[in-house]
Amino acid sequence: xxxxxxxxxxxxxxxxxxxxxxxxxxxxxxxxxxxxxxxxxxxxxxxxxxxxxxxxxxxxxxxxxxxxxxxxxxxxxxxxxxxxxxxxxxxxxxxxxxxxxxxxxxxxxxxxxxxxxxxxxxxxxxxxxxxxxxxxxxxxxxxxxxxxxxxxxxxxxxxxxxxxxxxxxxxxxxxxxxxxxxxxx
Amino acid sequence: xxxxxxxxxxxxxxxxxxxxxxxxxxxxxxxxxxxxxxxxxxxxxxxxxxxxxxxxxxxxxxxxxxxxxxxxxxxxxxxxxxxxxxxxxxxxxxxxxxxxxxxxxxxxxxxxxxxxxxxxxxxxxxxxxxxxxxxxxxxxxxxxxxxxxxxxxxxxxxxxxxxxxxxxxxxxxxxxxxxxxxxxx
DNA sequence: ACCTGAACACCGTTCAAGT
DNA sequence: ACCTGAACACCGTTCAAGT
Numbered sequence: 001x002x003x004x005x006x007x008x009x010x011x012x013x014x015x016x017x018x019x020x021x022x023x024x025x026x027x028x029x030x031x032x033x034x035x036x037x038x039x040x041x042x043x044x045x046x047x048x049x050x051x052x053x054x055x056x057x058x059x060x061x062x063x064x065x066x067x068x069x070x071x072x073x074x075x076x077x078x079x080x081x082x083x084x085x086x087x088x089x090x091x092x093x094x095x096x097x098x099x100x101x102x103x104x105x106x107x108x109x110x111x112x113x114x115x116x117x118x119x120x121x122x123x124x125x126x127x128x129x130x131x132x133x134x135x136x137x138x139x140x141x142x143x144x145x146x147x148x149x150x151x152x153x154x155x156x157x158x159x160x161x162x163x164x165x166x167x168x169x170x171x172x173x174x175x176x177x178x179x180x181x182x183x184x185x
Numbered sequence: 186x187x188x189x190x191x192x193x194x195x196x197x198x199x200x201x202x203x204x205x206x207x208x209x210x211x212x213x214x215x216x217x218x219x220x221x222x223x224x225x226x227x228x229x230x231x232x233x234x235x236x237x238x239x240x241x242x243x244x245x246x247x248x249x250x251x252x253x254x255x256x257x258x259x260x261x262x263x264x265x266x267x268x269x270x271x272x273x274x275x276x277x278x279x280x281x282x283x284x285x286x287x288x289x290x291x292x293x294x295x296x297x298x299x300x301x302x303x304x305x306x307x308x309x310x311x312x313x314x315x316x317x318x319x320x321x322x323x324x325x326x327x328x329x330x331x332x333x334x335x336x337x338x339x340x341x342x343x344x345x346x347x348x349x350x351x352x353x354x355x356x357x358x359x360x361x362x363x364x365x366x367x368x369x370x
Numbered sequence: 371a372c373c374t375g376a377a378c379a380c381c382g383t384t385c386a387a388g389t
Numbered sequence: 390a391c392c393t394g395a396a397c398a399c400c401g402t403t404c405a406a407g408t
Contacts, residue, residue, distance in 0.1 A: 110348075145362075147358060147361070148358050148359075148362060149355070152355055152358050155345075155348040155349060155355060155359065156344075156345060156363075158344070159341075159343070159344025159346075159348035159349075160340075160344045160345075161344075162344055162348075163295075163340040163341065163343050163344035163347075167340075170337055170340060173332060173337050174333075174337055174341050176332070177330075177333060177341065177363065177366035177367055178363070180366040180368075180370065181361075181362035181363055181364070181365040181366025181367075182362055182366075183365075
């Protein structure tokens with residue numbers, strides 16, 4: 001997709017340093033830190049940051065790429081270890097929902113739901129495919145109804161997580177409702 | 186709650202004119218129009234706007250107060266006309282979800298879910314009570330499970346609506362899942 | 371008692387000038 | 390080929406000065 005020409009050594013160093021600085025800044029100052037502040041902390045000019053990361057979303061994605069990979073790995077691991085429906089439920093409850101409640105990560109994940117799969121970055125594609133396998137397996141088992149799509153499940157979890165930040169008990173009840181609703185009627 | 190001392194005539198005129206201008210500006214320029222632009226369009230100084238509406242949320246609420254009342258009225262009307270569960274489902278599907286997909290209105294509604302009821306404005310209190318009656322009636326009928334709260338239903342609908350703007354078919358499927366899940370097991 | 375509007379500190383973004 | 394950082398147009402918010 002996007003041509004990855006090799007970068008000059010200093011450019012490459014800058015790139016990585018900006019991402020690391022941004023990760024720290026997001027954690028320390030919240031997900032709305034100004035990009036100028038990040039550039040300043042990273043010791044680069046604002047222009048440098050903007051050439052590598054044309055908008056905030058691109059930077060956010062670079063910061064959370066590793067986290068997305070982790071979510072993916074956990075999906076794979078649960079799928080191997082547990083019956084299909086249990087794996088799906090554990091993944092949504094313990095992995096996906098908590099992830100959606102981390103502000104920066106949620107934004108990144110949700111653009112993955114909104115955009116067409118063709119423009120996904122590699123990490124998001126892997127994520128999306130792992131989620132697909134969880135849902136499809138639960139459907140093949142006959143545990144989950146066939147008139148829902150993987151994206152529906154992801155979207156619902158996302159919405160529900162967003163709507164219940166700082167209300168874990170409400171979150172739990174809504175997940176119960178959701179999973180009862182997902183069962184084959 | 187908030188002391189409503191009578192305003193001087195010009196202040197009162199300004200207040201209403203700002204709200205009307207803001208409503209038009211939100212509709213025309215989107216929900217992120219700058220407050221300075223609204224002040225300018227309303228022909229008042231920025232300071233005037235900020236004294237009446239100390240932050241954006243207060244202004245947004247003033248703009249959408251009438252809409253919230255309409256949502257409330259429709260809840261009451263459906264409750265009178267239909268069996269409890271149907272009334273609830275119709276209200277969520279045809280009234281609440283579309284409302285949650287209107288950016289400005291959604292913000293206002295959702296603070297109603299997040300904040301404690303004691304600080305609700307009058308219109309939000311009426312809204313919240315009407316929703317409560319719909320859910321309680323459906324529970325009293327035995328149609329809806331008792332281990333969910335009104336706020337859970339509102340939150341779920343909100344999250345789901347937010348997650349499926351511009352995806353009406355996904356929205357429909359998620360609502361099916363939600364209402365199946367809400368049934369008494 | 372209320373209003374005005376210039377002023378402040380900040381934001382994202384660009385682009386001439388440097389190495 | 391890449392970087393710097395001043396500059397631009399804008400934001401929300403404040404507050405002295407006016408009526």
